[in-house]
Amino acid sequence: MAGPNGAVVRRLHLGRILRELREQAGLSLEIAAPAFDWSSSKLSRIENGRQGVDVHGVRTMMDVYGVVGPQWEELLDLTRAASEKGWWRAYGLDDKGYVPLEAEATLIREATAAFVPGLLQTDAYAKAVFAATLHRRSETELANLTAIRGRRQERLTSDEDPLELIAVVDEAVLRRPVGGRAVMRVQLAHLAEAAALDRVTLQVLPLSLGAHPGLSAPFTLLTFGDIDFGDMVYVEHPVGAVHINKESEVAVATLTFDRLRSLALDVEESVALIERVAAET
Structure with missing residues (x-):
């Protein structure tokens, strides 16, 4: 977990994983984003680590991308860690x-x-x-x-x-x-x-x-x-x-x-x- 450090790198890491899951599901930004009621630009910012995403959003993304098994909890734990605020x-x-x-x-x-x-x-x-x-x-x-x-x-x-x-x-x-x-x-x-x-x-x-x-x-x-x-x-x-x-x-x-x-x-x-x-x- 990020502890007192904050979670900028974890947010970047989470975004990269979410992008890979979308690509593995065979979905473009333009096709995937409406399923979450987001614009393609918002989804792009999340995948690039420039914008955070909450646990609810990641659960929906995993549903759409067909994620199953232990990766669910791993991604949710990473999402929580990526939301922590930095001491700076x-x-x-x-x-x-x-x-x-x-x-x-x-x-x-x-x-x-x-x-x-x-x-x-x-x-x-x-x-x-x-x-x-x-x-x-x-x-x-x-x-x-x-x-x-x-x-x-x-x-x-x-x-x-x-x-x-x-x-x-x-x-x-x-x-x-x-x-x-x-x-x-x-x-x-x-x-x-x-x-x-x-x-x-x-x-x-x-x-x-x-x-x-x-x-x-x-x-x-x-x-x-x-x-x-x-x-x-x-x-x-x-x-x-x-x-x-x-x-x-x-x-x-x-x-x-x-x-x-x-x-x-x-x-x-x-x-x-x-x-x-x-x-x-």
Whole structure:
């Protein structure tokens, strides 16, 4: 079950199953939707995970699609789980964006050449990153964003809701004085401490490498544990973000990440570099 995390990924998973059941029944969107007194666009949104559906609606869909046996209860349980509300809503976030996806992940693999990964940022560093964007935020919004980041980070040491992080960062991230020298010194010290956590693996791509595959764009791979959904790639860009779960594209991202890890310093060498840069800052 989704527990306190919310259920965005489960809604996506449910939608994909419902689409497969419709296709197995040999029904198009235009033929199936009127049987539920829905428009074809509404049914499409449900199947794409952009709109929720209640237990009554799923029961009707299973009747029409001819579903029998234990799959009934499995789908109804998934429907209930997919209806749960995420903790992030208390901080003013909706179900779009990265946080709802990460909340249901059990493993995060992140590659970045720009900033320290959010799961490893100090409050002061995070505030400096938020302040540097073109989007002006109120003090309340900044406080909420910082609180959200703190709650996300708790999972790195939580026994009840654990999260593993494997991060590959460019050395330029260590040397960029985000927030000023004092903020950066504290951030670098935090990185060295976080690298010692059992659930954190941190590797640095040295500047001496020159060009490498991670320079084109930062990306994050998410793995969802007991949810049979496959891995997902999340990529941010200047006007938004995309999440991708097409198997062939996820495979390319996975190969890229593995290549970056092979090029990066090992964990001990990475921590030693972080400590040297901190001493110079």
